Amino acid sequence: RETHVPPDTAHRLVVRRADAAGLHAHKYLAPAARLGKRDLLQAKVVEIVKNRRQHRAHRILTSVARQGDMVIEHWCFFHSERVSAERNRPELTIGNRQSTIRCMRLKMAAIVAGWFLSVVAATVYGAPPVFVKGVRFSNKAVNDAIRQGIEHLWSTQQDNGSWGALNVWQERYDYKVGPTALVAYALMESGISPQDARLAKAMDYITGLETDLTYDLAFRAMALEAASRWSPKYLKPLRKDVYTLIRSLTSEGGYTYYSRGSTPGERDFPAWVGGRADNSNSQYGLLGVWAGQRAGIDVPREYWSRTLKYWFALQAEDGGWNYNYRKRPHTYPAMTVAGLASVYVCMDNLYQAKFANCADPEELEPVRKGLEYMDRKFIDSFRTETPQYYYYLFGVERVGLAAGYKYFGGTDWYKYGATKLLARRRPDGGWEATGTFSGTSDTATAFALLFLVRGQKPVLFNKLRFQGDWNNRPRDLASLTRWISRIFETTVNWQVIDLSVPVSDWHDAPLIYISGAKAPQFSDEDVEKLRRFVRRGGTLFSCTECKGKRFAEGIRELYGRLFKKYELLEVAQDHPIYSCYFKLKGRPKFFIVSNGVRPLAIHTDADLPRAWQLRTVKRDKWAYEAAANVYALVTDMGALWSRGTSPWPEGGAIAVRTAPVARLRHSGNWDPEPLAFERFSLLLGDETGLA
Secondary structure (H helix, E strand, O other), rough: OOOOOOOHHHHHHHHHHHHHHHOOOOOHHHHHHOOHHHHHHHHHHHHHHHHHHHHHHHHHHHHHHHHHHHHHHHHHHHHHHHHHHHHOOOOOOOOOOHHHHHHHHHHHHHHHHHHHHHHHHHHHOOOOEEOOOEOOOOHHHHHHHHHHHHHHHHOOOOOOOOOOEEEEEOOOOEEEOOHHHHHHHHHHHHHOOOOHHHHHHHHHHHHHHOOOOHHHHHHHHHHHHHOOOOOOOHHHHHHHHHHHHHOOOOOOOOEEEEOOOOOOOHOOOOOOOOOOOHHHHHHHHHOOOHHHHHHOOOOOHHHHHHHHHHHHOOOOOOOOOOOOOOOOOOOHHHHHHHHHHHHHHHHHOOOHHHHHOOOOOOOOHHHHHHHHHHHHHHHHHHHHHHHHHHHHHHHHHHHHHHHHHOOOEEEEHHHHHHHHHHHHHOOOOOOOOOOOOHHHHHHHHHHHHHHHHHHHHHEEEEEOOEEOOOOOOOOOOHHHHHHHHHHOOOOOOOEEEOOOOHHHOOOOOOOEEEEEOOOOOOOOHHHHHEEEEEEEEEEEEEEEOOOOHHHHHHHHHHHHHHOOOOEEEEEEEOOOOOOOOOOOOOOOOEEEEEOOOOEEEEOHHHHHOHHHHHHHOOOOHHHHHHHHHHHHHOOOOOOOOOOOOOOOOOOOOOOOOOOOOOOOOOOOOOOOOOOOHHHHEEEHHHHHOEE
């Protein structure tokens, strides 16, 4: 009615597009207008399946879910008008009441069919899960949840600036600092400055209390480190807490409930723990020390060695960790992410030099087993980890970011976890605590915010897993993105992507990073995927490692296959890449494939990843600055998009009008961006209904 589309036309469009995805929506919707065209639709099914256009199918079916109700409303309106006009004809037996009932039934069928088809498409075509309990993931929904979560926390702050205390285990432990420190940390990670009067009051509260509880000290250290990014006045209390935690490390490398600034004695080990540290306190004690290191506080190498030894020793045969090995042999995901995240922190401080040379490094066995454990348990963990739900999600986010993983067990951990959180949100914007580990409603909300905010940060680099030595320097991008985040004062992340997933899953980041020393192997299908990524606006960035002649030759061969019209050429020293942010003075030597509008691929034979892996910022600062200039040149210093979203529009909207556009082919470079008009058409359709 609103768009003046004839109801039969609207219905035909939805049915045709749904059936093109291969799931015959006309079985549910066609009775409204009797418009099933099986031969044409089945031909389209074959075409879609052949081209493996999974995400297009998912997009179309999601559109059906939204528009199915609209289509039946159009039909019902059309039908009821006809009934009203012809009700006096004797041959017409259907009455208005029967028509209304039929329309209601059809509407319900359309709604159910739309939801059903979307879920089936996600299963059959491998599209990422979108719906959880009727909630759909979107960047807007996440941003709204973050905003409302922040507002909820402000509404529950007490007059003294705190968010209350937490008493656990029959009031054996009275946490007066930890809850407020955790909430303050979550608010600062959400972008609230400690100069805000309300947050400043909370910081005064936590710094004014004495405590010897490990959780209290650890969360306070994390909050003080976040606050120190705005003001150096928080460094002094941070240094005190960090040194207390370092001195409180047990002889085996873990933490008990108490951190009193010396090697724990018997009174620090509750009898029920079995006379040793537990993995929950141990992970947070380490996080507190790591917060101090990020703020520039020196941490002895021995600390990381003892801590890593502790976590290695307590890993079970199945790859997981538990709370305390002696008393609780059963492993579970919440403690496994604690173990993995702790191992990654220690590795970054101990094993830089292990990967300096390109000697076919293998992933550490404990890390491999732990990640395989998460692949097996991830989906089911949202049921089994209910008592520590939000505590667990904070750990998932830390492991996902540290490992550079986009998926656990084939599931996008951020999209799935965020959708789960959206579904569990209370009307007041907060989240309800589910057990001791999640604490109060305020601390549960803080954990949820940390997952949403930190996981949502933009991804700058996709590290490509290909057939070859793609991971000689496993922590190169972890080091580089941490440095870039500090220099540009905006957090950016990295992740590993695989050639087996759809190109649409690559659009988290503007850059695909390819490195190695040996000849890379790419099939024709791989090349086509890379070409599709570049044509959709992405850029390739490659580095030759360890002076690998075969890689240098192989990457040039790849670019020759990818770009038929353009060459990889050395650029002059007055090219913007040498001065767009840092002045590089001609080092390193860059080669660029350009379409005359933007760089499609950037390559250097300088071994930049070695410096990133070794974290030699002072000695090899130019290697970091070179990567920063690549970032600045490709993005034009514009804002990056959030994780889980894409600059490529979803499309799927039904066009109500079309506007033909003629393009002029001429002898010059008339088509530098072959997919530009496709993207523009999708955007126009989504925004205006015009195609």
